[in-house]
Amino acid sequence: MRLLGLHPDLFPLDKFTIADYKWALCSIWSRAMDFVLPDGKSLRVLAPFADMFNHSPEVMQCHAYDPSSGSLSVLAGKNYVIGDQVSIFYGSIPNNRLLRLYGFVMPDNPNDSYDLVLSTHPMAPFYGKKQKLWALAGLDSISTISLTLTDPLPKSVLQYLRIQRLDESDLAAIALQKLDTREKISDAKEVEVLQFVADSIGSLLDSFGTRLEKLQENLAEGVYPPGGNAWAAAHVSLGEQRVLRLARKRAEELLAAVRSGNGIERALSSPLHWCANCGKDYVPLRLCGRCKGVMYCGRACQVAHFKQHKAICRATISKN
Numbered sequence: 001m002r003l004l005g006l007h008p009d010l011f012p013l014d015k016f017t018i019a020d021y022k023w024a025l026c027s028i029w030s031r032a033m034d035f036v037l038p039d040g041k042s043l044r045v046l047a048p049f050a051d052m053f054n055h056s057p058e059v060m061q062c063h064a065y066d067p068s069s070g071s072l073s074v075l076a077g078k079n080y081v082i083g084d085q086v087s088i089f090y091g092s093i094p095n096n097r098l099l100r101l102y103g104f105v106m107p108d109n110p111n112d113s114y115d116l117v118l119s120t121h122p123m124a125p126f127y128g129k130k131q132k133l134w135a136l137a138g139l140d141s142i143s144t145i146s147l148t149l150t151d152p153l154p155k156s157v158l159q160y161l162r163i164q165r166l167d168e169s170d171l172a173a174i175a176l177q178k179l180d181t182r183e184k185i186s187d188a189k190e191v192e193v194l195q196f197v198a199d200s201i202g203s204l205l206d207s208f209g210t211r212l213e214k215l216q217e218n219l220a221e222g223v224y225p226p227g228g229n230a231w232a233a234a235h236v237s238l239g240e241q242r243v244l245r246l247a248r249k250r251a252e253e254l255l256a257a258v259r260s261g262n263g264i265e266r267a268l269s270s271p272l273h274w275c276a277n278c279g280k281d282y283v284p285l286r287l288c289g290r291c292k293g294v295m296y297c298g299r300a301c302q303v304a305h306f307k308q309h310k311a312i313c314r315a316t317i318s319k320n
Helices: 018-031 095-102 127-136 155-164 168-175 187-206 212-220 229-260 264-269 299-319
Strands: 033-036 042-045 063-066 071-074 113-119 142-148
Touching: 018 095, 033 063, 095 113, 095 229, 113 155, 113 229, 127 155, 142 155, 142 229, 155 187, 187 229, 212 229
Parallel strands: none
Antiparallel strands: 033 042, 063 071, 113 142
């Protein structure tokens, strides 16, 4: 209705149907390339033949748009011979988005995520004041925050919920700059926030039709035909459940730290107790030998994750 209904002169309904609109929209979603220009504006490009290149996480990003000439370039990262498939890198995209936009998934995708939606009703106490605090934190009263394998419980989730639970005395203290929502308000409220996170994520996990272990079993036994819709949906569900389990585990670790008096900041800065690449937490893990800040289940995962981790690794070493 936003397009066909508002512009009947351009799109008369006797010629353009909802089916036509869906076809056009899916064509753009699956074939367009998005670029950020030097001035910060975004540009979406539909280039002939460029949409034939498939995604591969093994190649570097090799396509670029030149705003001065209006040309799109695809640069080869290796020597090709006749018969080779030419691949480009779409970006670090989770399976739920790969399937929705492009129609395929990557088994054991290291970029899997879950989009957690946090919302507060406008009739909640002190809503106006809290909305200003959310804005200062780069959030909104309705915020969608991505939970990932490497950061399953971002600090922004805790900050949002701390603001949500502020009372009149807390707001007065913040106005006097005596409290900062980037840190816990009090042990009691931090326990309330973390318990809410753990319980809510537990409810989300319970809502999945097939549990993670059963999905793994079905995929291993070939219950879902490889490449089919059920197979792809199973990998999406598997990735989202894996992220949510890590988020719940992190919340429980932080909750235990607050209750024991060990301090949430220490717990937040401690190494993740799961593989930073694949998210496994039920196998023997080893710390990164350089920064001691993340863990891996084996060399293969450490090598696969190095592109993402190297900048943080070097920064951590230099800081220490």
